[in-house]
Amino acid sequence: MPTTxxxxxxxxxLLGLSLQRKHLLSLLLTLESMALTLYVTTALWALNSTSLPIMVAPLIILTFSACEAGMGLSLMIATARTHNTDQLKALNLLKC
Incomplete structure (x- = not known):
């Protein structure tokens, strides 16, 4: 039952990720919820395992999730400062 x-x-x-195409903040929130479910899944899997690499996997996923959140928020702040919006359409305007 919990697995379901x-x-x-x-x-x-994932459905929310495909449907939220207007604001960057809502996209980041759905990505964080996906990362949270992956963390919970690997944490439950590590509880049932005795292998050391599997026990480290939740910490690795949590680290990548924190890095993803930091990079996403910095991208949102940079977009909001330069284009005064958090719309996803403004990301096409970022050019090197």
Missing amino acids: LIFASFFLA
């Missing part, structure tokens, strides 16, 4: 709920929450976050 975890997969349902992941696919709901």
